[in-house]
Amino acid sequence: MAEITLISGSTLGGAEYVAEHLAEKLEDAGFTTQTLHGPLLDDLPQSGTWLVISSTHGAGDLPDNLQPFYDDLAERQPDLSAVRFGAIGIGSREYDTFCGAIDKIETQLTSCGAKTVGETLRINILDHDIPEDPAEVWLGSWINLLKNEQ
Numbered sequence: 001m002a003e004i005t006l007i008s009g010s011t012l013g014g015a016e017y018v019a020e021h022l023a024e025k026l027e028d029a030g031f032t033t034q035t036l037h038g039p040l041l042d043d044l045p046q047s048g049t050w051l052v053i054s055s056t057h058g059a060g061d062l063p064d065n066l067q068p069f070y071d072d073l074a075e076r077q078p079d080l081s082a083v084r085f086g087a088i089g090i091g092s093r094e095y096d097t098f099c100g101a102i103d104k105i106e107t108q109l110t111s112c113g114a115k116t117v118g119e120t121l122r123i124n125i126l127d128h129d130i131p132e133d134p135a136e137v138w139l140g141s142w143i144n145l146l147k148n149e150q
């Protein structure tokens with residue numbers, strides 16, 4: 001089955017754990033995966049399936065390790081029409097800018113021509129001590145959507 005590139009943006013490590021957990025689940029489901037924590041745009045295949053998992057920091061800002069990727073997307077506007085992606089945000093409802101980072105990333109990827117698969121999941125850590133749990137439930141439906149599109 002297809003290779004999925006998991007991309008994480010994280011400051012404190014939570015989104016990285018979620019990415020690693022989901023990579024294992026995808027492998028169990030028969031996909032091959034590559035997991036990249038804070039990659040640059042040039043590290044990524046510009047076709048195929050991406051799963052982006054990012055927390056939010058500052059006031060609706062991207063984690064530092066994913067900011068250069070985002071800046072590259074905004075400046076270079078690469079043609080990502082051969083990319084389809086799913087997106088998971090992790091944040092806290094304590095902030096007005098709840099999950100602001102994944103919203104920015106999704107907007108930027110879409111403006112470069114990438115196509116969203118499924119609805120973006122926004123995990124509120126106040127409701128979920130273990131963000132892997134809602135992410136895994138979401139992944140089940142996302143896998144079904146991927147299979148239907150193949």
Ligand SMILES: Cc1cc2nc3c(=O)[nH]c(=O)nc-3n(C[C@H](O)[C@H](O)[C@H](O)COP(=O)(O)O)c2cc1C
Pocket residue numbers: 009010011012013014015016054055056057058059060061063090091092093095096097098099100125
């Ligand atoms: C300084 C700071 C600022 C934050 N700002 C936001 C924010 O603007 N929006 C949001 O949804 N969550 C915000 N959060 C919550 C984090 O996204 C949340 O703690 C998340 O689990 C951190 O994930 P990580 O371990 O991958 O970095 C903030 C957390 C900290 C410590």
